[in-house]
Amino acid sequence: xxxxxxxxxxxxxxxxxxxxxxxxxxxxxxxxxxxxxxxxxxxxxxxxxxxxxxxxxxxxxxxxxxxxxxxxxxxxxxxxxxxxxxxxxxxxxxxxxxxxxxxxxxxxxxxxxxxxxxxxxxxxxxxxxxxxxxxxxxxxxxxxxxxxxxxxxxxxxxxxxxxxxxxxxxxxxxxxxxxxxxxxxxxxxxxxxxxxxxxxxxxxxxxxxxxxxxxxxxxxxxxxxxxxxxxxxxxxxxxxxxxxxxxxxxxxxxxxxxxxxxxxxxxxxxxxxxxxxxxxxxxxxxxxxxxxxxxxxxxxxxxxxxxxxxxxxxxxxxxxxxxxxxxxxxxxxxxxxxxxxxxxxxxxxxxxxxxxxxxxxxxxxxxxxxxxxxxxxxxxxxxxxxxxxxxxxxxxxxxxxxxxxxxxxxxxxxxxxxxxxxxxxxxxxxxxxxxxxxxxxxxxxxxxxxxxxxxxxxxxxxxxxxxx
Amino acid sequence: xxxxxxxxxxxxxxxxxxxxxxxxxxxxxxxxxxxxxxxxxxxxxxxxxxxxxxxxxxxxxxxxxxxxxxxxxxxxxxxxxxxxxxxxxxxxxxxxxxxxxxxxxxxxxxxxxxxxxxxxxxxxxxxxxxxxxxxxxxxxxxxxxxxxxxxxxxxxxxxxxxxxxxxxxxxxxxxxxxxxxxxxxxxxxxxxxxxxxxxxxxxxxxxxxxxxxxxxxxxxxxxxxxxxxxxxxxxxxxxxxxxxxxxxxxxxxxxxxxxxxxxxxxxxxxxxxxxxxxxxxxxxxxxxxxxxxxxxxxxxxxxxxxxxxxxxxxxxxxxxxxxxxxxxxxxxxxxxxxxxxxxxxxxxxxxxxxxxxxxxxxxxxxxxxxxxxxxxxxxxxxxxxxxxxxxxxxxxxxxxxxxxxxxxxxxxxxxxxxxxxxxxxxxxxxxxxxxxxxxxxxxxxxxxxxxxxxxxxxxxxxxxxxxxxxxxxxxxxxxxxxxxxxxxxxxxxxxxxxxxxxxxxxxxxxxxxxxxxxx
Numbered sequence: 012x013x014x015x016x017x018x019x020x021x022x023x024x025x026x027x028x029x030x031x032x033x034x035x036x037x038x039x040x041x042x043x044x045x046x047x048x049x050x051x052x053x054x055x056x057x058x059x060x061x062x063x064x065x066x067x068x069x070x071x072x073x074x075x076x077x078x079x080x081x082x083x084x085x086x087x088x089x090x091x092x093x094x095x096x097x098x099x100x101x102x103x104x105x106x107x108x109x110x111x112x113x114x115x116x117x118x119x120x121x122x123x124x125x126x127x128x129x130x131x132x133x134x135x136x137x138x139x140x141x142x143x144x145x146x147x148x149x150x151x152x153x154x155x156x157x158x159x160x161x162x163x164x165x166x167x168x169x170x171x172x173x174x175x176x177x178x179x180x181x182x183x184x185x186x187x188x189x190x191x192x193x194x195x196x197x198x199x200x201x202x203x204x205x206x207x208x209x210x211x212x213x214x215x216x217x218x219x220x221x222x223x224x225x226x227x228x229x230x231x232x233x234x235x236x237x238x239x240x241x242x243x244x245x246x247x248x249x250x251x252x253x254x255x256x257x258x259x260x261x262x263x264x265x266x267x268x269x270x271x272x273x274x275x276x277x278x279x280x281x282x283x284x285x286x287x288x289x290x291x292x293x294x295x296x297x298x299x300x301x302x303x304x305x306x307x308x309x310x311x312x313x314x315x316x317x318x319x320x321x322x323x324x325x326x327x328x329x330x331x332x333x334x335x336x337x338x339x340x341x342x343x344x345x346x347x348x349x350x351x352x353x354x355x356x357x358x359x360x361x362x363x364x365x366x367x368x369x370x371x372x373x374x375x376x377x378x379x380x381x382x383x384x385x386x387x388x389x390x391x392x393x394x395x396x397x398x399x400x401x402x403x404x405x406x407x408x409x410x411x412x413x414x415x416x417x418x419x420x421x422x423x424x425x426x427x428x429x430x431x432x433x434x435x436x437x438x439x440x441x442x443x444x445x446x447x448x449x450x451x452x453x454x455x456x457x458x459x460x461x462x463x464x465x466x467x468x469x470x471x472x473x474x475x476x477x478x479x
Numbered sequence: 480x481x482x483x484x485x486x487x488x489x490x491x492x493x494x495x496x497x498x499x500x501x502x503x504x505x506x507x508x509x510x511x512x513x514x515x516x517x518x519x520x521x522x523x524x525x526x527x528x529x530x531x532x533x534x535x536x537x538x539x540x541x542x543x544x545x546x547x548x549x550x551x552x553x554x555x556x557x558x559x560x561x562x563x564x565x566x567x568x569x570x571x572x573x574x575x576x577x578x579x580x581x582x583x584x585x586x587x588x589x590x591x592x593x594x595x596x597x598x599x600x601x602x603x604x605x606x607x608x609x610x611x612x613x614x615x616x617x618x619x620x621x622x623x624x625x626x627x628x629x630x631x632x633x634x635x636x637x638x639x640x641x642x643x644x645x646x647x648x649x650x651x652x653x654x655x656x657x658x659x660x661x662x663x664x665x666x667x668x669x670x671x672x673x674x675x676x677x678x679x680x681x682x683x684x685x686x687x688x689x690x691x692x693x694x695x696x697x698x699x700x701x702x703x704x705x706x707x708x709x710x711x712x713x714x715x716x717x718x719x720x721x722x723x724x725x726x727x728x729x730x731x732x733x734x735x736x737x738x739x740x741x742x743x744x745x746x747x748x749x750x751x752x753x754x755x756x757x758x759x760x761x762x763x764x765x766x767x768x769x770x771x772x773x774x775x776x777x778x779x780x781x782x783x784x785x786x787x788x789x790x791x792x793x794x795x796x797x798x799x800x801x802x803x804x805x806x807x808x809x810x811x812x813x814x815x816x817x818x819x820x821x822x823x824x825x826x827x828x829x830x831x832x833x834x835x836x837x838x839x840x841x842x843x844x845x846x847x848x849x850x851x852x853x854x855x856x857x858x859x860x861x862x863x864x865x866x867x868x869x870x871x872x873x874x875x876x877x878x879x880x881x882x883x884x885x886x887x888x889x890x891x892x893x894x895x896x897x898x899x900x901x902x903x904x905x906x907x908x909x910x911x912x913x914x915x916x917x918x919x920x921x922x923x924x925x926x927x928x929x930x931x932x933x934x935x936x937x938x939x940x941x942x943x944x945x946x947x948x949x950x951x952x953x954x955x956x957x958x959x960x961x962x963x964x965x966x967x968x969x970x971x972x973x974x975x976x977x978x979x980x981x982x983x984x985x986x987x988x989x990x991x992x993x994x995x996x997x998x
Contacts, residue, residue: 013646014725017622018701020598022662025590027612028603029493032665035923041662044594047583049491050542050608397582404589435586
């Protein structure tokens with residue numbers, strides 16, 4: 012490159028700063044693009060220097076992590092009861108979404124779901140009793156993510172709950188997730204009424220045995236990677252829209268249910284339940300992402316995220332390069348469309364492990380694939396595409412299987428790089444449901460939320476420390 | 480009257496966009512005053528100064544937060560105004576790019592991906608961020624123009640060394656003007672294409688020289704700005720020399736023109752050595768510097784920006800430099816006659832200059848010094864002549880309105896005429912003032928309709944003081960969006976004496992004062 016080369020080229024300008032200059036250049040007919048610039052976020056100059064000095068090493072570690080993520084092959088292989096299936100599960104242990112949290116700091120919906128789970132487990136008869144027990148110190152709490160599991164919204168998993176087993180066939184590790192209960196007044200949104208507990212019982216006693224048998228009748232399991240790829244082509248982003256994924260699962264599993272279930276009535280009810288719950292597939296897309304990302308943990312120097320999760324109070328992330336270490340900050344209240352009768356005043360801060368889908372390059376990262384839900388992001392397909400385009404700026408790579416038709420089948424933005432988040436002041440964009448802030452109420456809306464910057468600043472510093 | 484404020488976390492807009500919104504908001508009915516700024520320490524001071532500061536809200540806000548304060552007749556007005564502000568911001572955000580897509584990448588890397596072949600990064604973000612943005616652009620292989628000022632000298636050295644090794648240009652920091660392949664960047668003019676290549680460490684100096692070359696019937700191949708600090712000792716003229724070499728090697732450049740304030744002597748030596756290696760004619764002006772080193776190196780030294788431009792144009796057209804110098808001498812004699820004719824008609828005794836271009840302000844002081852001595856200024860040639868208060872003229876006074884004391888929290892005087900217009904009528908009301916001397920810079924970046932600003936101000940001044948002489952020169956071309964000839968005719972109708980260059984305007988003003996003072 013020499014200065015003189017410029018003299019024979021067409022001038023094309025990247026304008027960062029005053030938009031008047033962009034307008035003037037456009038007026039002259041010059042090719043110009045405006046950077047929607049923001050000041051970079053505040054990390055220490057020492058960390059910036061360490062990260063800059065280790066550029067090649069981090070890139071190499073990230074390439075390795077990305078390769079593992081792309082090679083991962085999640086397959087639904089079976090089901091089990093949490094106590095017998097989830098590593099480290101105990102009778103008095105309750106798993107929750109997000110980073111670690113004590114009962115005292117738990118948000119309303121998480122508390123509500125804990126109350127519901129204790130009643131469901133028969134450990135308490137009334138909500139008051141459950142609350143006393145929950146606070147007594149006799150119950151232990153741990154993040155799902157620390158037990159190879161993920162849970163949407165409150166993410167509560169107790170000993171008797173049935174869980175899906177999703178295996179990463181390439182690397183052998185597994186991930187677990189409960190059954191999706193449907194929308195409205197449900198445990199994961201913090202509701203704990205009789206109907207909620209009854210439904211949980213039905214899932215355990217009717218749904219679980221039927222579904223377990225049907226899934227186990229597949230010799231090679233059910234290939235979720237393939238199913239997610241198809242769902243993206245059919246208008247899902249597999250976080251806030253799972254209609255296509257649920258339909259694909261239904262198509263696959265219906266004959267198996269008929270074949271393996273002797274009780275016709277039970278078989279019909281199970282299939283009706285799946286058919287009637289557009290979000291049924293979410294509890295499979297989540298463990299699919301979880302087991303894929305878990306395989307990419309612990310690669311020294313890697314700045315890629317393997318977890319983003321919220322517990323309704325805190326937002327926490329984990330990096331491949333710092334493995335099990337949590338970096339947290341306060342969770343934000345989502346921008347949402349509310350059900351009639353509810354407003355932002357009622358909303359709990361962001362909650363759930365479902366941001367594993369975004370960590371995996373789906374959900375908000377793939378919103379351009381889901382035109383049916385663009386009302387959450389401004390109302391036009393162009394808005395959705397802009398969100399996905401922005402997420403490419405913080406992704407280390409692109410997926411080779413998951414594609415976005417509206418972007419000429421470009422691979423989804425994959426591998427969130429904490430370096431880019433910091434340098435460009437762009438935080439991940441997450442699709443989400445919104446829970447009422449009080450226990451016992453349930454869902455009040457759905458929308459989107461921008462991840463808070465604080466956990467990313469801490470993670471950046473943490474990664475720098477691990478490299479110094 | 481109510482004062483209400485809001486903080487929008489993490490909402491970033493550039494300062495010019497915010498000023499546009501502020502201007503529209505202040506014009507709304509029921510709004511007494513408003514502040515819409517990013518929450519930097521400096522902006523907070525400005526808001527405090529305007530008595531719009533709300534500590535309980537604004538104390539916590541930082542650089543990345545948007546602060547809003549409204550002083551209005553009632554709560555209702557505040558609410559209505561907030562809705563309008565939201566609409567204004569939405570309109571700013573959704574401004575469509577060419578090609579119908581409204582995707583704005585959030586980073587340089589994203590922009591380069593979206594605009595393949597991008598080769599110049601124009602940066603005008605706040606100085607403390609500009610260095611990092613510039614380095615990112617250089618790493619992507621882009622040339623850089625940094626309009627931003629307040630960049631540290633360490634950053635400038637690092638950037639320029641890095642760029643030098645990669646064969647890239649770093650124009651700036653604090654580079655207001657460049658024209659690359661005919662494309663006007665930032666504050667720049669529309670010029671005839673030609674074979675004069677310019678390297679300049681002075682923004683308005685460059686605009687004056689390149690527009691005169693173009694108006695003289697020659698043209699410009701490249702006009703490369705370096706930022707004023709490039710020729711200081713610390714930077715050592717890295718980009719000034721690189722740009723000279725590029726023009727020396729450029730087959731489309733026949734004449735090389737150098738424009739700068741006097742470089743540090745170590746840099747001056749390097750420039751002189753470089754001139755000696757160049758086979759093409761070199762014309763240079765180091766405004767206020769000694770021309771001997773230039774001449775010893777084989778270059779032609781101009782005594783004013785205009786003379787430099789006229790000589791370059793003559794060389795480009797194959798005319799003789801001596802003829803050209805004679806023409807300029809004749810013109811000077813003509814101006815003395817013009818001054819003699821004007822002097823008896825005027826009142827008062829003082830010269831008052833109100834400038835928007837810093838280098839033009841310097842040049843005027845230099846020209847006048849030889850005729851009437853040093854002049855008081857907020858940017859004086861001689862520190863003894865520094866005004867105690869930039870806002871108060873004393874005796875002969877020439878003010879650079881582009882200096883910090885006038886531009887903090889206000890757009891540059893080339894865009895916002897309100898301050899200069901106010902000073903024009905203030906000076907007219909002072910019976911001792913004989914002459915108002917003004918520059919007017921056209922082109923992109925400057926005000927698009929200067930007649931709408933100056934004509935009412937001139938008319939008002941002439942109403943107050945019919946004998947007041949208003950002498951004005953225009954830096955611009957007929958190709959500029961404002962059109963030089965049209966503006967010239969309009970200002971003449973408003974009673975101004977229009978001169979062909981800043982040098983000519985300064986000579987006329989200086990001569991009149993000289994005659995008045997009997998020198």
